[in-house]
Amino acid sequence: MDKAVQRKSSAGWLLGFNNLFVKEIREWLEVRRWLVQTIVWLFIVNGLLAMILFVLPNVASAGGETAIQDPVSDGVIGFFGLGGLAFSIGIIILAQGEIVGEKLNGTAEWVLSKPVARSAFFLSKLAANAIGALVVMLLFQSVIAYGILTAADAGRVTLLNFLAGLEMLALHLCFYLSLTLMMGVLAKSREMVLGVSLGVLLVGLLLRNFIGTLTLVTPWMLPDLAGLAALGETAPLPILLPVVSTAIWTLIFIAVGLWRFEKLEF
Amino acid sequence: MEPTHQTETVIRTEGLSKNFGEIEALKSLNLNVPEHSITGFLGPNGAGKSTTIRLLLGLNRPTAGTGNIFGCDIVEDSVEIRKRVGYLAQQPHFYDEMTAREILDYTARFFFTGPEAGIKARVMEMLALVNLEDKADRRIGGFSGGERQRLGIAQAQINEPELLILDEPAAALDPMGRLDVLHIMEQLRERATIFYSTHILDDVQRVSDRVVILNQGRLISQGPIEELLAGSDGTVFRLQTTGKIERARQRVTNQPWVSSVNINAVNGLTEWRVGVSEELAARSQLLRLILEDETVEVLEFGREKYQLEEIFMKLVSGENDG
Numbered sequence: 222m223d224k225a226v227q228r229k230s231s232a233g234w235l236l237g238f239n240n241l242f243v244k245e246i247r248e249w250l251e252v253r254r255w256l257v258q259t260i261v262w263l264f265i266v267n268g269l270l271a272m273i274l275f276v277l278p279n280v281a282s283a284g285g286e287t288a289i290q291d292p293v294s295d296g297v298i299g300f301f302g303l304g305g306l307a308f309s310i311g312i313i314i315l316a317q318g319e320i321v322g323e324k325l326n327g328t329a330e331w332v333l334s335k336p337v338a339r340s341a342f343f344l345s346k347l348a349a350n351a352i353g354a355l356v357v358m359l360l361f362q363s364v365i366a367y368g369i370l371t372a373a374d375a376g377r378v379t380l381l382n383f384l385a386g387l388e389m390l391a392l393h394l395c396f397y398l399s400l401t402l403m404m405g406v407l408a409k410s411r412e413m414v415l416g417v418s419l420g421v422l423l424v425g426l427l428l429r430n431f432i433g434t435l436t437l438v439t440p441w442m443l444p445d446l447a448g449l450a451a452l453g454e455t456a457p458l459p460i461l462l463p464v465v466s467t468a469i470w471t472l473i474f475i476a477v478g479l480w481r482f483e484k485l486e487f
Numbered sequence: 488m489e490p491t492h493q494t495e496t497v498i499r500t501e502g503l504s505k506n507f508g509e510i511e512a513l514k515s516l517n518l519n520v521p522e523h524s525i526t527g528f529l530g531p532n533g534a535g536k537s538t539t540i541r542l543l544l545g546l547n548r549p550t551a552g553t554g555n556i557f558g559c560d561i562v563e564d565s566v567e568i569r570k571r572v573g574y575l576a577q578q579p580h581f582y583d584e585m586t587a588r589e590i591l592d593y594t595a596r597f598f599f600t601g602p603e604a605g606i607k608a609r610v611m612e613m614l615a616l617v618n619l620e621d622k623a624d625r626r627i628g629g630f631s632g633g634e635r636q637r638l639g640i641a642q643a644q645i646n647e648p649e650l651l652i653l654d655e656p657a658a659a660l661d662p663m664g665r666l667d668v669l670h671i672m673e674q675l676r677e678r679a680t681i682f683y684s685t686h687i688l689d690d691v692q693r694v695s696d697r698v699v700i701l702n703q704g705r706l707i708s709q710g711p712i713e714e715l716l717a718g719s720d721g722t723v724f725r726l727q728t729t730g731k732i733e734r735a736r737q738r739v740t741n742q743p744w745v746s747s748v749n750i751n752a753v754n755g756l757t758e759w760r761v762g763v764s765e766e767l768a769a770r771s772q773l774l775r776l777i778l779e780d781e782t783v784e785v786l787e788f789g790r791e792k793y794q795l796e797e798i799f800m801k802l803v804s805g806e807n808d809g
Contacts, residue, residue: 224602224604224605224608225601225602225605226595226599226600226601226602226605226606226609227599227600227601228570228598228599228600228646229570229597229598229599229600232566232567236566237597240593240596240597244593326580327576327578327579327580328580328581328582330546330576330580331576331579331580331581333545333546334544334546334569334574334576335569335594335597335598336566336567336569336570336597336598337566337569337597338566484548486541486546486547486548487541487546487547
């Protein structure tokens with residue numbers, strides 16, 4: 222077998238990306254990691270959905286009154302609402318140390334002493350965590366959720382509508398991932414990254430009912446809108462504006478993260 | 488700037504400076520490191536050695552001045568430079584959950600492409616170089632400081648660099664480990680230029696052919712180690728003799744190329760320090776002049792050399808006093 226290796230002659234803003242990305246995505250592919258993630262989210266998100274669809278209606282009927290008039294509708298709203306919150310908290314916790322941790326423990330300095338573009342370092346973290354989170358958190362759980370919904374009431378939630386809702390939830394997840402990575406570049410401690418990222422998420426939950434149309438330029442209504450989209454119902458708010466503005470915020474966070482990472486000193 | 492592959496000076500800086508806020512970490516450094524030299528980079532803690540190394544690798548940006556390696560600008564062409572350089576940090580940090588083999592494989596893939604077998608062979612070669620074959624599949628989290636340092640040398644060498652930059656390569660090693668590192672550096676002399684910072688002056692004297700001394704961010708000396716060790720007192724020859732020396736002393740003192748003769752008696756021996764203005768004349772005639780007297784025996788003869796430690800302390804304390 223020919224063992225001769227060749228020196229890489231490539232250059233540019235993605236130099237080193239493949240190697241970095243493979244290392245990052247391998248962490249997501251570790252059996253323990255994806256298994257734990259799958260089980261945790263299965264209990265939290267699909268557990269709630271199953272309870273709304275199969276348990277609560279029976280409990281209510283036994284008492285003579287039912288608080289759940291439309292289990293499928295409540296289940297879908299619950300899945301997307303809780304999923305939006307829980308997956309975002311999950312990605313913030315998982316990604317909080319991705320950049321700031323490597324800055325603090327010296328591994329970023331080591332990697333960047335090799336022929337690696339700084340943009341490739343940042344983008345490899347973004348791409349691997351986005352793919353990992355979207356597949357392990359969102360896709361796995363959504364397949365299970367759609368199966369449960371179909372078992373409860375086949376044909377009530379169309380696949381197309383469900384996918385439309387999922388797209389919004391995916392965007393919501395990417396917003397918090399890009400925010401967390403950008404904060405990893407800007408901040409000097411994990412606590413700061415965690416505080417700001419979780420703060421944006423939780424403050425949004427509190428404020429979204431009090432800031433009127435301003436919510437349209439935030440991602441805070443997206444999980445609710447995703448639920449309505451999945452049900453094929455008309456939203457009380459224009460759906461496009463929060464989607465576009467969340468996408469713009471996400472791109473801004475990525476751009477700021479890339480720009481500041483180029484200027485970092487080690 | 489167009490990179491050049493046939494430069495005789497590998498590292499060159501002009502007025503290279505770095506401030507961290509109000510602190511001037513590096514003050515207008517003019518550095519020259521020739522090809523295939525082993526250059527010891529000396530200075531007390533906080534002298535600016537690691538800052539200089541980080542500037543050379545593009546990990547920090549200069550406040551003023553310029554620098555180039557292989558003719559490539561350290562700011563504009565940093566990636567091209569890093570393709571041809573191997574670097575070991577003062578305290579090397581790797582991913583603790585990875586094994587030594589995985590770290591070297593990961594590092595190799597930044598530089599090389601090609602068959603898996605080729606990458607694996609390169610990794611094995613490096614593990615053998617630093618004697619870590621039996622620990623290849625252990626997680627780095629459990630490595631001792633010395634093992635980590637040896638892995639650091641392996642990853643720095645994996646791309647067969649033309650320039651090795653080592654920041655305190657022997658700091659965490661025991662005496663045997665230190666000797667191994669010096670041996671590796673000597674082995675690599677033919678293939679690469681080595682620029683390394685250290686506090687261990689004995690090591691510098693043993694393997695380096697050039698020395699750069701930095702103090703408080705300022706360059707205070709650089710050049711061939713032989714020149715530095717010869718001292719700044721002019722050329723002095725040292726002898727140790729037995730027997731009666733009066734006539735020999737008279738003959739030596741009368742030579743026009745002799746500027747001073749200092750003699751001390753120590754334990755029945757006579758120690759001479761002869762200052763000369765013409766080294767060639769001294770080399771060819773001094774010993775003969777003394778041996779003309781058959782009662783005199785010469786036990787030692789040679790040009791006066793200082794220990795690096797003496798020179799270093801003299802330069803650094805002189806700079807601090809000044």
